[in-house]
Amino acid sequence: ETGVTQTPRHLVMGMTNKKSLKCEQHLGHNAMYWYKQSAKKPLELMFVYSLEERVENNSVPSRFSPECPNSSHLFLHLHTLQPEDSALYLCASSQGTGVNEKLFFGSGTQLSVL
Amino acid sequence: RKEVEQDPGPFNVPEGATVAFNCTYSNSASQSFFWYRQDCRKEPKLLMSVYSSGNEDGRFTAQLNRASQYISLLIRDSKLSDSATYLCVVRPGGYQKVTFGIGTKLQVIP
Numbered sequence: 001e002t003g004v005t006q007t008p009r010h011l012v013m014g015m016t017n018k019k020s021l022k023c024e025q026h027l028g029h030n031a032m033y034w035y036k037q038s039a040k041k042p043l044e045l046m047f048v049y050s051l052e053e054r055v056e057n058n059s060v061p062s063r064f065s066p067e068c069p070n071s072s073h074l075f076l077h078l079h080t081l082q083p084e085d086s087a088l089y090l091c092a093s094s095q096g097t098g099v100n101e102k103l104f105f106g107s108g109t110q111l112s113v114l
Numbered sequence: 115r116k117e118v119e120q121d122p123g124p125f126n127v128p129e130g131a132t133v134a135f136n137c138t139y140s141n142s143a144s145q146s147f148f149w150y151r152q153d154c155r156k157e158p159k160l161l162m163s164v165y166s167s168g169n170e171d172g173r174f175t176a177q178l179n180r181a182s183q184y185i186s187l188l189i190r191d192s193k194l195s196d197s198a199t200y201l202c203v204v205r206p207g208g209y210q211k212v213t214f215g216i217g218t219k220l221q222v223i224p
Contacts, residue, residue, distance in 0.1 A: 013169040042118070043158070043201075056211070090157055099145045099205050103212065105157035 003027040006106035021076040023091030031073040036087040081113045120215035137202030138184045148203040192222045
């Protein structure tokens with residue numbers, strides 16, 4: 001069983017909706033990540049938080065808004081999404097942010113934007 | 115040139131076969147390397163780190179060739195349960211940026 005849990009597992013939303021993805025890690029890690037995985041594309045890093053501070057934002061459109069209230073929780077707030085935003089959104093955590101840190105993923109939220 | 119390149123496959127191999135995947139990377143300053151496994155509609159899971167001297171974990175052997183800038187994964191005595199997509203992951207010496215390959219799909223056939 002994974003130490004990183006994501007909800008919801010599936011989400012269908014219209015382009016005018018507002019929704020949030022939730023991630024919680026039970027591993028005592030200090031870093032959390034959001035990744036996007038689209039069909040036939042590699043995982044794309046969206047955001048990185050280290051000790052609740054955002055340390056990387058990979059040119060992600062403002063319709064995606066992350067929030068990290070503490071080191072165990074991470075949210076991704078969604079609004080006015082586009083159909084091309086449909087993808088698997090994966091949360092991950094790691095102990096730290098050093099070069100040898102290993103990532104532990106949640107099971108993802110499969111998002112469909114209509 | 116892509117930062118991390120993998121042959122997407124699929125590689126169809128019979129049970130018991132030995133199969134090898136390569137992954138090339140463009141940033142010569144890359145410092146750490148990993149193989150992750152991703153089952154269909156599931157999250158990626160760490161399979162093994164890749165060390166300069168090469169490392170083995172049961173039927174799996176990972177190697178790093180810094181001169182040619184590639185890493186490899188060898189699977190011996192393939193099992194049906196090895197069917198999955200294998201993701202190459204490269205971490206440059208910078209801060210947290212981790213780059214994933216597109217993955218190589220392996221299908222082990224009875």
